[in-house]
Amino acid sequence: MLFENYQTDGLFDEMFERAGVPRPHYRPIFERLLQQGQTALQQRRHMADLCFRNQGITFTVYQDAQGVEKIFPFDLLPRIIPAAEWLTIERGLIQRITALNLFCRDIYHEQRILREGVIDPEMVYGARMFRREMLSVRVPRDIYVHVCGTDLVRDKQGRYLVLEDNCRTPSGVSYVLENRAVMKRVFPILFGASRVRAIEDYPHHLLRMLQYIAPAGRDDPCVVVLTPGIFNAAYFEHSFLARQMGVELVEGRDLLVEDSCVYMRTTSGLRRVDVIYRRLDDDFLDPLCFRAKSLLGVPGLMNAYRLGQVALANAVGNGIADDKAIYPWVPEMIRFYLQQEPLLPNVPTYVCARQDDCRYVLEHLDELVVKSTNEAGGYGMLMGHQADQARRDEFACKIRSDPRNFIAQPVVELSQHPSLIADNFEGRRIDLRPYILYGSTIRVMPGGLTRVALQRGSLVVNSSQGGGSKDTWVLENGALP
């Protein structure tokens, strides 16, 4: 029952050392599942599904005929990470966000990393997300990457690798919190006995971080969450975070700029806003400074920001740090700014902007994953080994016409984890997106969003491409017998 036909297929399996033998940190849950059996498990699954539906925890897939609001499929069996393993991840992430932040600061000021020839200036100046408007602009406390979501995967040997950084407005954290709330309700006894590190204080730390960057002299700063609006895929998350922090959720039209300060329209008149947690792309923030046709932004916001009268998280111009064509240089950034060796390695990457790389990519399209440098969410991507010739040709054509916009990586055989598929557990590929907050200190939320590619054999975990998620348990030190 349950695990009888479970295959590890020569991949790294998170739960099993080999067939039928769970890793030590999975032993308690393994035994409990076997003890309780099929009926109890199905009951719990039903309970979990009901929780998500009743609470309306949804995300949006654009242009979907079946209706756009979706429940993010939840996979019952949690992913478990032992304390020692997490410690390495945490140190690696802190190192990485520190370097990325120094990179942003450097690019918009001295540009040492370009002057000293570590990174080809053309890679930065040719990037679509490089914001010249931010050159020489001091941002509060020199912090650019306030919230970072770094995607980690494990290869066949179980090594953690960084797949990409999300330094602009990473989403998904509301799911982490909701998954946990549901798990606690569905597995109260097991959860209680497992000594899992708490994550519920994330909104509290988010708010503390936002208050920390408020303009000097504002004692009780007013923080707001700026959303594009109800049609955005992550609207649920925007409202969720605002509610959890106890701050206002606003749209661009709720704000205005007067005398270089930002105000919010309230039923009792204008109220000064000090910090904006914006979940809006740079391009849309201020029609005066960026895209003139933006209906979602606040005219004059950039002037208030420039003068230090309002703080924005994340900073404007971070797209330069999570550009996929800049990613291959992150290990170099760590060496350059911190004089340290990277703790979490990158996935080898071919940058099509380099002629040799581009030639190699075009010759090996059938074995590489090609990604557009500024897309996210699994859009604009080619899985060369699974695609047909027509689609590969289409990408070859795109790469030739705009090489700067593409990178390619060898296929990483992601680790797998048992997922409850119908009545049995089957192996499905997973990744991990931990969330990092950069305020007075750098704080990594213990765990993060574990995404699951729910289709058998699929390597794409994005929600828009049929991915689901599961709870992630980071165990306390000494939690294991």
Add this chain to the structure above:
Amino acid sequence: MLIKATHTTRLSYDALISETVMELRMAPCHQPLQHRLSFELAIGPPTQVSSYFDWLGNTVHAFSIVARHRNVEIVATSLVDTSAPAYVLDKLDDTWPPAAPLDYAVNDFLRFDDIVCKCAPLEALARQMMPQRPTRLIALVRRMMDFIAENFIYERGVTTTSTALAEVLEHGRGVCQDFTHLLLGLARMMRIPARYVSGFFHPGSKAFRGTSESHAWCELYFPSVGWVAFDPTNACVVGENFVKVAVGRSYRDVPPHKGVYHGSAREAMSVQLQTQELAQVPGRLVGERSRALDIPTYRSGPGSILPWTLDEQMQQQQQQQGSRWP
């Protein structure tokens, strides 16, 4: 040359509007060959003005008017002392292509955008003009300027501020902005860094094109002396009667005024520029200051109508890339 300039911009609307937010690039540059002795900005309806340097080093003044209003008036008065560069242009011995690679920040002015756009006619033109062997840079620039003077016609009303280079090449007509974009395009095709200059000039007695309004010209990069100014509209070198206000990659970086407002009203604009040569520096200078013009605001009136549709809203809300759902 001591030049006093008064730059008046009047914007009027056929219905009440609110929440005008505006940026001005009207203050003359302050640099070795051009001293800004004084600058006064008068704005109405009354408001607070803040200023900053943009990434190109231009002085920007910003303000907003929240209350309802029907008119906005801006009067920028400046006094500048200009002098001509010490070098003789035709004696500059910079070569084309350059002897050493240029700094990457300078090379940023080689990029094309959707106004100074890389299009087939421009590429054809560049091929035709591209020298076959190394030459003197100034000779090449003169050839490009002559070509523009011979083949393009100065004519008002054919183009607007957002006309792209491709269109100008098609009909061969335009004003100073279009002539400037032409030279920028050609120079960049030849890998000569080139930037857009917005400013004005004191015509004196000579007949110059583009008087009594803002003017535009180019600066091309000469490694030996730096940025050198050329006026493709008048096919001449830029002398001390030119006052430089702002530089950028194209017109889009340097519009003298740029703003947004709430409301659905039609905008009418009038711009006047008066220049005058002074014999000596006046006894009392205003320095840098702003002043309020007495233009009324209104407490009530029809509320602003949002001109966009729900569809547009929805599209934009979904276009966010940096925040895609994981």
